[in-house]
Amino acid sequence: MEQLFDVQQYIGWVYPNETVFPWGVLIVVYPYLTGLVAGAFTVSSLYQVFGIERLKPVAHFALLASLCMMLFVPSPLLLHLGHPERAFNAILTPHTTSAMAMFSFAAMFYVFLLAIETWFVFRKYIVEQAQIRTGIMGLAYRVMTLGSYDVSERAMRADRKWIFALAILGIPGAHGLHGYVGFLFGSVKAREWWSSDLMPPIFLFSAIISGTALLNVLYVLSCWFRRVKVDILCLKTMAYSLWGFLMFALLLEGVEIVCLMYRGREGIDMIMQYITGPAYYPFLILQLAIGAGVPILILSFVFWRGITGNALVTAILISSALVMMEVFMMRWNVVIGGQEISKTGKGLLTYAMEYHGKEGVFAAASVLIMPMLLLLVVLRILPPWEDGKASH
Amino acid sequence: MEDEIDKDKLVGRREILGMLGKTGAAIAALLGGGEVAQAVVAQAQASETPAGAVTADPGPVPGYDWTKHKYAFGVDATRCIGCLRCAVAGKLENNVAFDPHHFRTWVERYGTVDGGETLIDSQNDEGNIKAAGRPDNYRFDDRYADANVTKAFFVPKLCNHCTRPACVQVCPTGATYKTEDGAVLIDHEYCIGCRYCIQACPYGARFFNEEKQVTDKCTWCYHRITKGLNPACVEVCPASARIFGDLKAPQSAIKDFIRDNRIQVLRPDTGNGPNVFYIGIDKEVL
Incomplete structure (x- = not known):
């Protein structure tokens, strides 16, 4: 008979149901993806709402990246559900006390908002193409x-007002969405590792840094592929915001863990054993030290020394890649870590990753790659590049 | 007493139905309707089906009014002998997979050796799985046989059918719900299998039914209690460690249990308001 479930190893005392993990790597990917969406949208809003002109070269690109990823946000959840064909039950007959059910409405609202804002941003281009192109395109x-x-100046003025309004609405939309993801975990009182009021802001700030870091990486890569000079001022502005938000994110993560340790409620001995044992590399080293500490040091150094040119681009690229890893590890340590610490507070489990199957690593990797492939296609249909148009 | 009378009545009715079925089968066989006879025999057998056999959903119990009942469960941990018949009965009665990770109820063993740290184990412990020998058999191994055990006791566990259940709160579709008579149930036709409820339950009472791809848990044998019967685990417990009854009945075992004892609940700090009441548990029990 085909094995229907994996049994995880454990030490100490764990409840009999804990040996089968309810949530696997797909639920790690899910908040990671929503975080990237919110972060990319933040960059776009910095230009659209706050008028940071230096971000113009990436503002529209950020919007497209956000939209492409948002369209794939439901996919890890659908892959995870035992009955994906019933997924609409949560929307058709929502349970109003459920954070998850309400989240689907917030997500739907945000998808529409993103789609409408994108349409307004690219409307002029779409109209131009509609008039000159033939055939299927x-x-x-x-x-x-x-x-x-209608692309008259009057219509364009109205469009700009719409874009501004939607971008403003999108800020609480995107950030509320991701704060909500933090709430999904923070409100679970059964798990000491999750149950924290700081979870929503931690998720929010980590979302912003992951999205900004992703844009840094994608922007530099796109410049290389397009053989265009990287707009240093634009990249540096994004790196500044990455550095600032990273400080906040690290501070919040630090405060959360210190509070948890200092409160020292029942089960703290196991949590300490977890942090210094199985979580030493994924949490202390990869997430906090290499993922957050090193980028802060690198960025601080290049800003302090006023380094520019290729060295700056390389430094930002490395820092951004590390931050993306940091946020992934943070999601991992929350989702998997939370389940590795038993609810009994007297035992630890070890999650053995599954590779194949609908909840395996390959499925999770596909979920992360698909939005990038979609983005490649969308970039051909709606080119967002505004190279050299930034007012320095 | 009223519980008892009702039960007797129901058993009597079932016997009569069984007899009628058999008579019908005999008549049909005499008349030569082979297939009809087989069907009637099957139906008659189904009415006597032992616990564990898969039967079709019998539907609501006629005349049952869930507003007239409020069930509760009692556990006298001082009486539990750790025989684990309850765990087996819960599985047989409810068609649960026979492995140590899927269950309707379980028993925990607490042991202190030489006054040291309390050690806890249950059916999922490797030593116990090995001792059981086969998957449909549960037993605690004899790891403490030669040890100087200074304190030892068993604690039966099951879903607490909480008054403010965290599992119900988080369910995105309302597939898991609180009934008027106090049970927390899951609609297997409506559950989407997101497993958020498994995360939200602080007691570890829920598991994922991989075969049906939905969440599953103890129902207090809802199909039995609505007929005036006891849950299977209560029925088979040889030590009367499990007590079940209706708080709204004029007299019931659970009312006596709550009245006569100073009772405790597990993890009251969660605010879930459990409805499984314990006596004889120790400070380590969560």
Whole structure:
């Protein structure tokens, strides 16, 4: 008979149901993806709402990246569900006390908001293409115009107002969405590792840094591929915001863990054993030291020394890649770590990753790669590049 | 007493139905309707089906009014002998997979050797799995046979059917719900299998049913209690460590249990309001 479940190893005393982990690597990927969405949107908003002109070269790109990833946010959840065909039960007959059910409405609202804002941002381009292109692409652009061909100055002014309003609405939308993800974990009182009021802000700030870091990486890579000079000022502005938000994120993560240790409630001995034992590398080394500490040091150094040119680009690229790893490890340590510490407070479990199958590593990796492939296609349809147009 | 009378009545009714079924089968066989006879025999047998056999959903119990009952469960840990018949009965009665990680109820063993740290184990412990020998058999191994045990006791555990259940609070579809008569149930036709409820339950009472791809747990044998019967685990307990009854009945075993003892609940700090009441547990029991 096919094995239906994996039994995890443990030490100490764990409840009989804990040897089968309810949530695996897909639930690690899910908050990671929503975080990237919120973070990328933040960069776009810094330009659209706060008028940081130096971010113009990436503002529209950030919006597209956010949209492409958001479209894949439900996929890890659907892969995880025992009955994905019933997923709409949560929307058709939502249970109002459930954070998860309410989350689906917040997510839907945000998808629509993103799609509408993207449409307004690219409307002029869509109309132009609809008029000059023929064939299937011409038809596609004509459909995308939604019948609106008015690109007069008056119409453009109205569009800009809409973009501004949607971007403003998007800030609580994107950040509320990700704060909500933190709430999904922070509100679970059964797990000491999760049950913290700081969870929503921790998720929020880690979301912002992961999205900004992703944009840094994608922007530099896109410049290399397009053989365009990297806009140093734009990249440096993103790196500044990454550095600032990273400080906050690290501070919050630090405060959370110190509070947990200092409170020292029942089960703290096991948590300490976990942090100094199985979580030593994933949590202390990879997440906090290499993932957060090293990028802060690198970025502080390059800003302090006023380093510029290729050295700056390389430093930002490395820091951003490390931050993306930091946030992934943070998701991992929350989701998997929470389940590795038994609810009894008297035992620890070890999660053995599954590789194949719908909840395996390959499925999770696909969920992360798919939005990038979609983004590649979307970039061809709606080119967002504004190289050299930033006002320095 | 009323519980008892009701039960007797029901058993009597079932016997009569069984007899009628058999008579029908005999008549049908005499008339030569082979298939009809087989069907009627099968039906008659189904009415006497022992616990554990899979039967079709019998539907609501006619005349049962859930507003007239409020069930509760008692555990007298001082009486539990750790025979684990309750764990087996819960599985047989409810068609639960026969492995140590899926269960309706379980028993924990607490042991202190030489006055040291209290050690805890249960059916999922490797030593106990080995001692059981086969998957449908549960037993505690004899690891303490030669030790100087200074304190030892068993604690039966099951879903607490809480008054403010965290599992119900987090369920995105309302597939798990609190009934008027006090049980927390799961609609297997509506559950999407997100497993958030498993995370939210502080007692470890829920598990994922991989075969059905939905969450599963103890129902206090809802199909039995609504007929006036006891849950299977209560029925088989040879030590009367498990007590069940209706708080709204004029007299019931659980009312006596709550009245006569100073009772405790597990993890009261969670605010879940458990409805499984314990006596004879120690400070380590969570």
